[in-house]
Amino acid sequence: MSDKVLQVEDLKVYYPVRQGLMGRVQYVKAVDGVTLDVKKGEVLGIVGESGCGKSTLGKAVCRLIGTSGGRILLNGRNITDIPEKELRPYRKQIQMIFQDPYASLYPRMTVHDIIAEPMIIHKMYSSAQEIDAKVVELLNEVGMDAYHAQRYPHEFSGGQRQRIGIARALATEPDLIIADEPVSALDVSIQSQVLNLLSKLMRERNLTMIFIAHDLAVVEHISNRVVVMYLGKVVETGERDELYRSPLHPYSKALLDAHPIPDPDARKERTLLEGTIPSALNPPPGCKFHTRCKHCSPICSQVEPQPRLIEGSHTVSCHLFDNVGEPA
Amino acid sequence: MADYVLEVKNLHTYFFADTGTVPAVDGVDFVLERGHTLGIVGESGSGKSVTSLSVIGLLMGTTGRVTEGEILLDGEDITKYSEKQRRKLRGSKISMIFQEPMTSLNPVMKIGRQIREKILQHEKISRSDADKEVIRLLQMTGLPRVERIVNEYPFQLSGGQRQRVMIALALACKPEILIADEPTTALDVTIQAQILTLMEQLKKETGTSILFITHDFGVVAEVCDDVVVMYCGRIVEKGTVGDIFHKTAHPYTEGLLNSIPKIGVRAEELEVIPGNVPNPKYMPRGCKFSDRCKYCFDRCLEEEPGFADLGGGHFSRCWRSFPDFKEQEAE
Numbered sequence: 001m002s003d004k005v006l007q008v009e010d011l012k013v014y015y016p017v018r019q020g021l022m023g024r025v026q027y028v029k030a031v032d033g034v035t036l037d038v039k040k041g042e043v044l045g046i047v048g049e050s051g052c053g054k055s056t057l058g059k060a061v062c063r064l065i066g067t068s069g070g071r072i073l074l075n076g077r078n079i080t081d082i083p084e085k086e087l088r089p090y091r092k093q094i095q096m097i098f099q100d101p102y103a104s105l106y107p108r109m110t111v112h113d114i115i116a117e118p119m120i121i122h123k124m125y126s127s128a129q130e131i132d133a134k135v136v137e138l139l140n141e142v143g144m145d146a147y148h149a150q151r152y153p154h155e156f157s158g159g160q161r162q163r164i165g166i167a168r169a170l171a172t173e174p175d176l177i178i179a180d181e182p183v184s185a186l187d188v189s190i191q192s193q194v195l196n197l198l199s200k201l202m203r204e205r206n207l208t209m210i211f212i213a214h215d216l217a218v219v220e221h222i223s224n225r226v227v228v229m230y231l232g233k234v235v236e237t238g239e240r241d242e243l244y245r246s247p248l249h250p251y252s253k254a255l256l257d258a259h260p261i262p263d264p265d266a267r268k269e270r271t272l273l274e275g276t277i278p279s280a281l282n283p284p285p286g287c288k289f290h291t292r293c294k295h296c297s298p299i300c301s302q303v304e305p306q307p308r309l310i311e312g313s314h315t316v317s318c319h320l321f322d323n324v325g326e327p328a
Numbered sequence: 329m330a331d332y333v334l335e336v337k338n339l340h341t342y343f344f345a346d347t348g349t350v351p352a353v354d355g356v357d358f359v360l361e362r363g364h365t366l367g368i369v370g371e372s373g374s375g376k377s378v379t380s381l382s383v384i385g386l387l388m389g390t391t392g393r394v395t396e397g398e399i400l401l402d403g404e405d406i407t408k409y410s411e412k413q414r415r416k417l418r419g420s421k422i423s424m425i426f427q428e429p430m431t432s433l434n435p436v437m438k439i440g441r442q443i444r445e446k447i448l449q450h451e452k453i454s455r456s457d458a459d460k461e462v463i464r465l466l467q468m469t470g471l472p473r474v475e476r477i478v479n480e481y482p483f484q485l486s487g488g489q490r491q492r493v494m495i496a497l498a499l500a501c502k503p504e505i506l507i508a509d510e511p512t513t514a515l516d517v518t519i520q521a522q523i524l525t526l527m528e529q530l531k532k533e534t535g536t537s538i539l540f541i542t543h544d545f546g547v548v549a550e551v552c553d554d555v556v557v558m559y560c561g562r563i564v565e566k567g568t569v570g571d572i573f574h575k576t577a578h579p580y581t582e583g584l585l586n587s588i589p590k591i592g593v594r595a596e597e598l599e600v601i602p603g604n605v606p607n608p609k610y611m612p613r614g615c616k617f618s619d620r621c622k623y624c625f626d627r628c629l630e631e632e633p634g635f636a637d638l639g640g641g642h643f644s645r646c647w648r649s650f651p652d653f654k655e656q657e658a659e
Contacts, residue, residue: 076437095331157604160596187371188543189601192587196597221589221598258521260546260589264569267550272525273518274488 005075005176005208006038006061012069013053014058016283028280030056032232033070035307038176038208045223046212047255051277053232054212058178061210062094063087063150092095092122094168097183101161101174105153111164112149115139118171138167142197160189163197170201177209183218195222216259218282220244225313228252231280231288234307248316250293287319333504333537334360334383339397341375342384343390350608352378352392354561360505364533365538367546367552367569369584373605375561376541380507383539384422385414402504420450423498427510429490433482433497439466440478450501463494468533469531470526486517495526502534509541510638524551545588549573554641556583560606560616567642577636577644579621615646623648 011034012073014027014282031053038044046054059065061072063079072080079090081291095118105114115135122186125131136146142163144193153161171176182198183191199222201207211217219226226243228236228251236249246254254273284291299319307317309328341353360366365427370376372527382394388411400406406417426432434442445460456516459478464636466474469492482490491511503568512520521562528551531538533628548555557565557580562628565578576582585626586599594643612618626648636649647653 012408029330049518095607159604187605188545189371189587190582190604192598192600193590193602196600199597217515217589217591220591221595254518256591259591260520260524260544260550262545262549262573262585262590264549264552264573270521270525276519277516278490 002035003040004073005040006210007059007073007076008034008036008057008070009058009073010035010070011060011067011072013056013065014068026281027068029232029283031060032283034229034232034234035117036227036237038210039174039201040208041206042224043122043202043209043211043222044208045219045226046229047214047216047219048224048229049214049242049255049277051231051280052229053280054229055180057229058096058180058212060212062096062178064091064096065216089121092118092172093175095172095177096175097165097169097177097179097182100185101165102185104165105161107153110150110152111139111156114150114153114164115171118168122172124172130192134171135167138170138213141170141201142167143193157190158186162186162194166194166197166201170205177206177207178212180212181214182211184213184215191218198222200307216255228255231277231283233288234263234317236314236316236318237287239312242312242314248310248314248321249289249318250295250320254292273326330359331362331403332359334539335398335400335403336379336383337398338399338541339379339382339399340395341378341387341392342395343392346390348609351561352608353382356557356558356561356563358563358566359536361554362504362537363531363535365540365551365555367540367542367548367555368381369548369555370558370604371543371584372561373608374558376558377509379558380424380509380539380541383505384418384424384426384507385409385411386418393572394485406444407602416450419446419503420501421503422507423501423503423506424509425491425494425498425511427513429487429514430482432494433490435482438479438481439485439493443478443493443500446497447500452656459641461500462496465500466493468499468530469493470522487515488522491515491519492526495523495530497565498533499530499536503536504534505539507539507541510543511540512547513542513544518655520547527551536556543583545573557584560608561613563642563643564617564645567638568640570642571638571642575642576637577630577638577642577649578617579623579648580645581615583620584624 011031014029016025016027018025034057036131048054060067067080070153071078074090074093084258112135116131119125121133135149139148183194202264211222220240226240227234230251236252248255257270273292278291286301286303287305292295305317305319307315307328308321308325309315310325315328336356336358339353339356343350343352345444348458356379383399387393394407399407444458445463447461458528462478463474471477471492495579512523542548550567555569556563559580565581583601587601601620612632615632619623633645635643635645637643
């Protein structure tokens, strides 16, 4: 039995779009052949700019949206084609934390009901007393008090709401948590509180998590391993330290270079990335990044680079490394 | 003597709601030196955006108004101006860029016409000259295929391109002051880097002074010359960018700087500022930050400190910053 909680193999998620009334159907390839795995007890960070497919990937793994190809294996079991009706036991194993704590909590349910609902649905406890006790325990664990249970979401600040969202995600004791931009809607001082809470929970509960974010510093802080995505593709993956210290893909380098450093003495001339991310409806052929890459050579616009293993688990998909390492 | 394009003195902007009065800006003083970029940093509810709206005079239609204080533009107090006079200033002498370019551009008006409209409003030139100026401004912002963009609508452009259009629009009529309210918050990092570089370059070319509102200390470190840190409608610390980052005096600034994760710096835990920004109706009695401050002592709870002058234009609103403060006092 492997220690991999999640394996994603060549996953594709295409959204159909019709241009005009009679236009033909085209596909936005939001996720286009992504392969990754998550080991037990690890935090896998996924970074990329808007439109790179990171949120779609998170939702597809939860089976919140349909897939167009590839497989999702949860604890070794293929859940890609399980019909909706039989999904419930797997839903218990994967839970999600959302970006906007103002939109993700139902306003007419008390905090108690929000946190208790998953436990009731999955018939985890036999008596109401047990559930009440568990709700209080979860609230305490995320740094809130028992009396908060009887209140409604609107009575809380953004940071507190995100804590409630985390408590709800923990309620089913999931094997995998998918956190989609969990701190990007929060103020700086509150962001660090929630990040520390997540770190504490990871340690104490040995949680496994996919952490999706656009902020490189936040991802570096919380993740063990990092995946960089661009236009629906994984361009680079590696251990956190390896990837941040020696990024290989020109896009990863550009992302790190563009991140503003909070130190006025570190001001520098940047190597600016030109242009914007191309439309996913009409992605460039070959390497998806070649239109913005300063190392672009003729092969880049013709042949799509395959991932190559450089060192340890550091993998990169770029023609610059065609003669380095081995195919991954 | 330093050349100040904008001086804000003892500014109070209050909102009069049915449920009570909210002092969003409560006694704010700062100066913007000509050709400089002044950053106003703070979290939501700190009053940074209301400060900028007071300066440009866009509080009409809200329950808020400037109740006290002066806003001196080139030495003249514009709070005394009539709405008609203010309107003349807006766009020609003071311009503003907002966070969300899509909601600040008119979605049913072609880009070229939106910019031309502003030029014709403020300058006495012919339509064809105005059109030439529109092309020049758009080219200045590094937009591609400008001749076609003037005939396009905002929805046809990407977020970064729209923000470039906003910048072109703001810089039309050569304003003395450009207020940028979180101009890159809605953009991706690589696009943010492009826009920040563009603003820096245009500042050099046009000599415009910039009031830069943001919550991101990374961006502050990149673009600002001077910084004002706001908390609960007050300035808690101000100084040069070097002062704020390297000689940090106020516990709130210190807490904010320490709570952001930094690339390449490994920490098991991030430092946190405990608690939340207080509700304006239940403000702490003494120092506004006292209930979240790790250095708080008796005096902080009773009496609000004024500014301690740390020299070279560096000020901190904290009892611990005063020269006569002794550590024993706090024990």
